[in-house]
Amino acid sequence: MMLKRAMFRCGQLCSRVFAVEFDLRTEPLYFTLSSTPQELHQAHQQLFGGDEKLFSLHVHSDSRTEKARTHAEIKHKLSVALSRDCDVFEASAFIPDVKNSVVKGFFIRDKSTTSLSEDVLKTLQQSKSVCVFSYKREGQYCWQELWSPVNQVEESVRQYVTPAAAAERHPSTLNITSSDVYYCMNDAYEVLRECTDIIPESKEVLKLVNEQLETSRGDAFPVIVIEGLDATGKTTLTEALRESLNATLLKSPPQCLAPFRQRFDSEPPLIRRAFYALGNYITAAHIGKESLRAPVIVDRYWHSTAAYAIATAVGGRVENLPKPGSELYQWPEDLLQPNLVLLLTVSPEERLRRLRDRGQDKTVEEAELEINQLFRLKVEEAYKRIQNPACIIVDASPSPREVLQQVEHLIRNKCHLKTTSSLPDETRSHAISPHTTRW
Numbered sequence: 001m002m003l004k005r006a007m008f009r010c011g012q013l014c015s016r017v018f019a020v021e022f023d024l025r026t027e028p029l030y031f032t033l034s035s036t037p038q039e040l041h042q043a044h045q046q047l048f049g050g051d052e053k054l055f056s057l058h059v060h061s062d063s064r065t066e067k068a069r070t071h072a073e074i075k076h077k078l079s080v081a082l083s084r085d086c087d088v089f090e091a092s093a094f095i096p097d098v099k100n101s102v103v104k105g106f107f108i109r110d111k112s113t114t115s116l117s118e119d120v121l122k123t124l125q126q127s128k129s130v131c132v133f134s135y136k137r138e139g140q141y142c143w144q145e146l147w148s149p150v151n152q153v154e155e156s157v158r159q160y161v162t163p164a165a166a167a168e169r170h171p172s173t174l175n176i177t178s179s180d181v182y183y184c185m186n187d188a189y190e191v192l193r194e195c196t197d198i199i200p201e202s203k204e205v206l207k208l209v210n211e212q213l214e215t216s217r218g219d220a221f222p223v224i225v226i227e228g229l230d231a232t233g234k235t236t237l238t239e240a241l242r243e244s245l246n247a248t249l250l251k252s253p254p255q256c257l258a259p260f261r262q263r264f265d266s267e268p269p270l271i272r273r274a275f276y277a278l279g280n281y282i283t284a285a286h287i288g289k290e291s292l293r294a295p296v297i298v299d300r301y302w303h304s305t306a307a308y309a310i311a312t313a314v315g316g317r318v319e320n321l322p323k324p325g326s327e328l329y330q331w332p333e334d335l336l337q338p339n340l341v342l343l344l345t346v347s348p349e350e351r352l353r354r355l356r357d358r359g360q361d362k363t364v365e366e367a368e369l370e371i372n373q374l375f376r377l378k379v380e381e382a383y384k385r386i387q388n389p390a391c392i393i394v395d396a397s398p399s400p401r402e403v404l405q406q407v408e409h410l411i412r413n414k415c416h417l418k419t420t421s422s423l424p425d426e427t428r429s430h431a432i433s434p435h436t437t438r439w
């Protein structure tokens with residue numbers, strides 16, 4: 001029965017294109033399956049041509065929350081239970097250009113002579129959502145078959161690995177909408193609603209959303225969002241702007257969600273990102289109210305939610321990101337838009353220096369640093385590609401005082417701030433006071 005169910009699920013996968021993130025610096029290895037033997041390309045030989053044991057594992061489920069949580073659990077188990085002789089690569093099976101067609105999983109290359117990986121896979125295969133394939137070689141051909149720990153695969157058909165052309169869009173970009181980035185409040189709301197049994201805190205978050213929502217924003221003061229990677233100086237700048245412009249300072253996620261943040265940070269992206277998305281809508285309601293009284297400065301908002309989500313969802317290199325102009329960089333139609341978004345940037349060295357001075361990341365290993373650098377590049381690039389409104393880049397490497405001056409200058413120009421101060425631009429920043437400022 002279990003084998004029949006697994007065969008049905010795997011059968012659904014066989015008509016897809018498979019992608020393995022074999023080397024994060026290059027594009028994935030793509031292959032399809034064919035009933036006739038196919039010669040492997042040189043690139044594919046690197047993965048399929050050796051004598052290691054090869055497996056792939058895919059997570060299927062009709063419930064998106066179950067699928068996301070199973071995927072995260074498996075990722076964790078593979079990272080702790082397999083031996084050092086095993087390489088685990090992110091893998092997926094997808095239909096090119098078809099949204100939400102990606103079935104995520106992992107590819108395992110086992111160089112050991114022990115049966116540890118089989119033992120681990122045997123446990124994982126107990127889950128009704130998991131489907132495991134093994135790969136066998138004969139001469140220069142390699143085929144995939146449904147894996148069974150007890151070799152009951154006589155019903156399984158040999159499907160030969162067939163090199164495929166690179167996909168135009170990286171497969172991970174096909175599932176971003178409503179799994180990683182939410183383009184309307186209801187989509188994020190629904191995900192948390194589906195989680196109320198497994199994550200009781202979801203109810204409290206939804207209650208806060210219901211209580212605080214208010215979308216009106218009339219003829220109001222300007223709203224300026226400050227964005228940037230960790231330690232680029234957002235807190236320093238936003239607090240200085242609050243003083244100098246007599247503005248209200250808000251954050252996303254808002255303070256009322258702080259007690260729940262750690263809980264949702266431990267959840268897979270589907271759930272974690274829905275939490276941050278809802279945080280933006282609560283902050284938007286606060287902006288709507290506060291901007292009637294004074295200018296509003298916001299420390300992180302939609303750009304952060306979308307940029308981090310896209311950079312995490314898209315594996316590998318910067319080139320894998322959705323192309324500039326993609327609909328994935330559009331602002332949600334139902335989310336209040338700020339007047340100005342400023343992106344603080346500093347060099348990686350300066351950012352690391354600031355992190356270290358703050359007492360963090362002192363023991364980052366070289367390998368980890370490299371991965372972080374790739375991630376940092378993708379987040380920054382995604383920030384820059386977001387549209388309507390797009391962000392204006394601010395070089396945040398000078399002193400806090402100079403950064404403040406630069407930003408005040410931008411705010412005056414872009415938000416048509418009129419000031420009665422007679423001081424020249426360069427010396428005026430600390431003299432801007434609520435009493436001399438008109439919007």
Ligand SMILES: Nc1ncnc2c1ncn2[C@@H]1O[C@H](COP(=O)(O)OP(=O)(O)OP(=O)(O)O)[C@@H](O)[C@H]1O
Nearest residue numbers: 229230231232233234235236354358398399400403
């Ligand atoms: N212009 C600057 N020049 C030098 N150091 C700075 C500057 N701005 C901020 N710093 C220092 O860099 C560190 C990080 O700054 P800050 O906390 O403002 O960054 P952040 O972007 O808010 O970080 P996070 O997103 O992690 O909260 C702090 O120690 C701060 O004093």
Ligand SMILES: Nc1ccn([C@@H]2O[C@H](COP(=O)(O)O)[C@@H](O)[C@H]2O)c(=O)n1
Nearest residue numbers: 230252253276300301302304305308309
């Ligand atoms: N509007 C936001 C704000 C934050 N995030 C996520 O939080 C992380 C950074 O927060 P800090 O408190 O460290 O500044 C970052 O990983 C984002 O994923 C968000 O999604 N949306």
